[in-house]
Amino acid sequence: MNIISVIFVMLIVTFSIRACSLMLFSGQTLPPLMMRALSMVPIAILSAICGPLIFLPEGAWTNPAVSVEFWAALSCVGAARYGMVPAIILSMTIYIIGKLFIS
Amino acid sequence: MKHSNKTSPDTSIAGAVAIIPMLLGTAPFGVIFGAFAVEMGLGHQGGQSMSLFVFAGSAQFVGASLYGQGVSLLVVAITTFFINLRHTLYGASLGPKLLSVSPRQRLLMAFFLTDETFSIVSRFRIVRPRYYWGAALSMYINWQVWTFVGLISGSYIREVISVNLAFVMVPAFLAIITSHVNSVSSTFCALSAMGISVLLFELPHQLGLMVAGVTAIVLTLLFEKLTSSRSSATNKAKQ
Numbered sequence: 502m503n504i505i506s507v508i509f510v511m512l513i514v515t516f517s518i519r520a521c522s523l524m525l526f527s528g529q530t531l532p533p534l535m536m537r538a539l540s541m542v543p544i545a546i547l548s549a550i551c552g553p554l555i556f557l558p559e560g561a562w563t564n565p566a567v568s569v570e571f572w573a574a575l576s577c578v579g580a581a582r583y584g585m586v587p588a589i590i591l592s593m594t595i596y597i598i599g600k601l602f603i604s
Numbered sequence: 605m606k607h608s609n610k611t612s613p614d615t616s617i618a619g620a621v622a623i624i625p626m627l628l629g630t631a632p633f634g635v636i637f638g639a640f641a642v643e644m645g646l647g648h649q650g651g652q653s654m655s656l657f658v659f660a661g662s663a664q665f666v667g668a669s670l671y672g673q674g675v676s677l678l679v680v681a682i683t684t685f686f687i688n689l690r691h692t693l694y695g696a697s698l699g700p701k702l703l704s705v706s707p708r709q710r711l712l713m714a715f716f717l718t719d720e721t722f723s724i725v726s727r728f729r730i731v732r733p734r735y736y737w738g739a740a741l742s743m744y745i746n747w748q749v750w751t752f753v754g755l756i757s758g759s760y761i762r763e764v765i766s767v768n769l770a771f772v773m774v775p776a777f778l779a780i781i782t783s784h785v786n787s788v789s790s791t792f793c794a795l796s797a798m799g800i801s802v803l804l805f806e807l808p809h810q811l812g813l814m815v816a817g818v819t820a821i822v823l824t825l826l827f828e829k830l831t832s833s834r835s836s837a838t839n840k841a842k843q
Contacts, residue, residue, distance in 0.1 A: 504650040507671050507680055511658045514684040515691075520714035522695025527702055527710050534825070541821045542697035543726040544784045545797040546690055547777045549816040550719065552798035553805045554774050560805075570771055577775045581782035588782070589625050592775035 569599030612728040612735040619724070619738025626720035627746040629773045633661055634747050638754020640665060644672030648755045655751040659715065659744060662810065663687045686809035693817060694722040701731045709733060716740035720773075723780045789831070793824040 531539070551574070556562065558570040565571035577592035612618070634655070641651030646668055654664050663684050670680050694717055702710060713736060721740045725731045785791050797820035804812030 502671070502674060502677060504646055504653070504671060506677055507667060508650070508654050508657050510677050510681050511654070511660070511663060511667050511684045514681050515658055515660045515663060515688050516715055518685065518688045519691045519695055519717045520711055522692040523699050523702075523710055523714045523717065524695075524707065526696045526699030527705065527707075531700060536700070537828075538821050538825060539693075539697040539700070541790070541793050541824055542693045542817065543723060544781055544790055544793050545817040545820040545824075546693060546813065547719075547723055547781050548794040548797035549801035549813045549820070551774050551777050551781070552801035552816070553812075554771050555798070556802050557805055558771065562802075570774070573771075574774060574778055577778045578782050581779045585625060585776070585779040585783070588779040589775040592778070593772075596771060596775075 569596055569603060573599065610728050611730040612725065612732045614732040614734055616734045616738030616741075619735040619740075620742040621738075622735075623720065623724045623739040623742050625776045625779075626724065626773075627742060629776050630661065630720060630743070630746060631750045632772055634750025635754035635757065637661070637664055637668070638751045638756075639758055640754075641668050641751075642755060642758055644668040646671060651755050652748070652751055655748055659718065659747065660684075660688055661718070661747070666809075683809055686811055689811070690814045690817065691717060693814075694719075694726075697726060698722065698731065701725075701729060702733070702736075703730055705733050713737075713740070716744055718743060720776075723777060727780065727783065789824050789828050792827050793820050796820040796823050 526539075555570050555574045556565065556568075558568060563570075573592045573596035576595050577588045580588040580591045637655070638651055641654065641664075642648070646654065650671075651668070654667065658664055658667065666683055666687055667680060670683060695714065698717070699710075702713070705713070713733075717740070720743050721736070724739045725736055728735075781794055785794055797816050800819050801812050801816035804815055806812070807815065
């Protein structure tokens with residue numbers, strides 16, 4: 502197995518997945534229920550990505566009360582009303598300080 | 605959960621600016637991937653080529669690892685498929701928002717559809733192509749640059765960066781989720797997706813993400829139906 506064939510296979514598979522759904526649903530008028538479901542995709546998938554990283558930071562359940570990741574995430578949600586950038590800066594500051602001095 | 609009524613700006617600069625927090629978040633990943641690719645024996649050209657032609661962060665890590673283990677191409681294909689399966693939802697969600705975009709351009713756009721780009725452009729009801737390209741190409745260039753840095757710095761940087769790198773993206777994603785969450789049902793959707801993904805964490809190839817996302821959407825639709833029928837029943841009782 503050489504690296505060129507690995508990259509080629511990964512390119513074909515990744516691109517096919519991305520392209521099929523994008524082409525299939527482009528410019529189509531979808532039923533209201535379908536549109537409703539698709540409008541939830543960003544919230545659902547991004548939340549699903551974040552969940553384990555917040556609550557299972559080391560790959561196992563961590564008590565949120567003593568988890569730096571949890572408090573950093575909570576501060577981000579709290580500060581999000583002031584804008585994305587302040588929320589990220591506050592959250593990362595808490596995370597880095599927590600990791601350096603507490604964990 | 606309300607639809608965003610906004611149309612994205614029609615400039616690539618706006619897209620590039622909007623994705624800056626994501627660029628900062630993915631930089632360490634790129635560096636680590638570069639170092640990891642060298643460790644797994646992909647070499648400098650192989651590592652950079654994977655970033656250039658595959659452009660799929662987590663799938664690249666797994667692909668490099670599988671290459672290092674010398675598994676068959678079929679295993680590489682199946683694993684890549686499952687890791688990237690969530691992108692079907694991205695395409696389905698983004699497709700109807702791309703108005704007046706030629707099929708050829710849509711195909712090109714598909715190559716650049718990553719978690720980060722999707723999270724930025726999905727905030728809008730209608731996505732202008734220039735905005736998409738500004739965000740997507742910034743992310744692509746950023747990924748190439750940091751992969752290159754990782755390739756030439758090798759394991760040195762990997763040892764220096766010892767914090768939980770995966771968490772770096774969480775604040776950016778959470779800020780985006782919070783901007784989407786504007787009702788009881790959207791809060792329900794976010795919390796149920798998080799909860800289910802934690803429960804399904806052990807599933808292989810990150811399948812838990814896809815299952816949790818789809819399940820949370822179905823549960824939210826049921827929740828909305830239940831609450832709307834309850835409220836209409838209450839209104840009838842009042843009348």
